[in-house]
Amino acid sequence: MNPIPGPAAVVVDEVTKSFGRTRALAGVSFTASTGVTGLLGPNGAGKTTLLRMLATVLGPDQGRLRLLGRDPADSEERLEIRRRLGYLPQEPGFHRGFTAFEFVDYVAILKEMTDRRERHDEVRRVLAEVGLESVSGKRIRALSGGMRRRVGLAQALLGDPELLVLDEPTVGLDPEQRLRFRELISRAAEGRCVILSTHQTEDVAALCNAIVVVRAGRTLFSGTPAELVATAAGRVWLDDARSPDAHLAWRTGTGQHRNIGEVPPPGAQLVPPTVEDAYLLLLGDESVAVPA
Numbered sequence: 113m114n115p116i117p118g119p120a121a122v123v124v125d126e127v128t129k130s131f132g133r134t135r136a137l138a139g140v141s142f143t144a145s146t147g148v149t150g151l152l153g154p155n156g157a158g159k160t161t162l163l164r165m166l167a168t169v170l171g172p173d174q175g176r177l178r179l180l181g182r183d184p185a186d187s188e189e190r191l192e193i194r195r196r197l198g199y200l201p202q203e204p205g206f207h208r209g210f211t212a213f214e215f216v217d218y219v220a221i222l223k224e225m226t227d228r229r230e231r232h233d234e235v236r237r238v239l240a241e242v243g244l245e246s247v248s249g250k251r252i253r254a255l256s257g258g259m260r261r262r263v264g265l266a267q268a269l270l271g272d273p274e275l276l277v278l279d280e281p282t283v284g285l286d287p288e289q290r291l292r293f294r295e296l297i298s299r300a301a302e303g304r305c306v307i308l309s310t311h312q313t314e315d316v317a318a319l320c321n322a323i324v325v326v327r328a329g330r331t332l333f334s335g336t337p338a339e340l341v342a343t344a345a346g347r348v349w350l351d352d353a354r355s356p357d358a359h360l361a362w363r364t365g366t367g368q369h370r371n372i373g374e375v376p377p378p379g380a381q382l383v384p385p386t387v388e389d390a391y392l393l394l395l396g397d398e399s400v401a402v403p404a
């Protein structure tokens with residue numbers, strides 16, 4: 113699936129950000145439109161910093177941001193962006209004594225939904241959207257981790273935002289919950305721009321029509337999953353042993369070794385690369401070597 117053409121909902125242009133001596137972003141650039149854009153990168157790459165900027169929580173030191181055609185540096189335009197934005201932070205700061213309904217209602221109040229009846233209808237709508245209507249009266253501390261993530265997604269969907277920013281939405285979920293979440297996110301991405309950060313390359317391959325890879329605060333790659341996979345063409349091969357030419361290799365369930373590297377040995381049995389292979393090759397020495 114190619115990115116759906118249209119005006120870019122998000123433009124990030126040479127953005128930098130430092131915290132004291134730590135340079136979290138050292139010049140990140142990409143654009144994103146309707147659909148799901150996945151932000152991949154190792155720990156500390158700057159993903160959360162970038163998402164906090166897209167959520168207008170943080171401003172850049174240098175560079176330019178444009179969100180939904182507006183400038184978040186301008187206070188009035190920032191307010192306009194915030195009215196059209198949903199954000200699921202890495203740690204949503206739940207008041208665990210609240211029920212799911214009370215928590216989402218509380219966020220709705222913060223989002224200036226003043227009419228009580230309309231607000232409650234909206235809270236019920238978003239809780240139903242994430243399949244939580246039957247537990248809306250339960251306290252958050254009594255919900256499973258997966259359900260709590262869904263409460264987080266529900267509050268982000270309040271007011272039908274045009275831009276949805278999700279920081280590691282599937283972290284800590286079991287495989288079934290992850291698949292459910294994928295379904296919710298792909299539904300949420302119909303007609304709007306979703307930006308999510310993740311460490312799960314399978315989620316990216318399954319969900320995203322655009323991928324941005326960041327490392328050490330810089331953009332390493334920005335394009336479609338197919339374009340990312342194409343960068344690994346001819347660089348993944350199977351062998352009976354770990355190949356000395358491999359950058360990374362691991363023994364698969366069949367007993368053969370999956371090798372990824374720059375130059376396969378002559379006669380190597382090349383196999384089609386995955387998003388994960390391409391991502392690991394792109395990270396090069398930064399990726400975690402798996403002992404063969």
Ligand SMILES: Nc1ncnc2c1ncn2[C@@H]1O[C@H](COP(=O)(O)OP(=O)(O)OP(=O)(O)O)[C@@H](O)[C@H]1O
Pocket residue numbers: 131132134135136153154155156157158159160161162
């Ligand atoms: N508020 C802050 N104060 C000081 N340093 C910070 C702050 N926020 C982020 N950093 C630093 O900036 C760098 C980028 O952090 P960030 O959380 O954006 O990375 P990340 O890609 O989201 O990492 P992870 O995958 O581990 O969540 C790290 O070195 C981090 O320690």
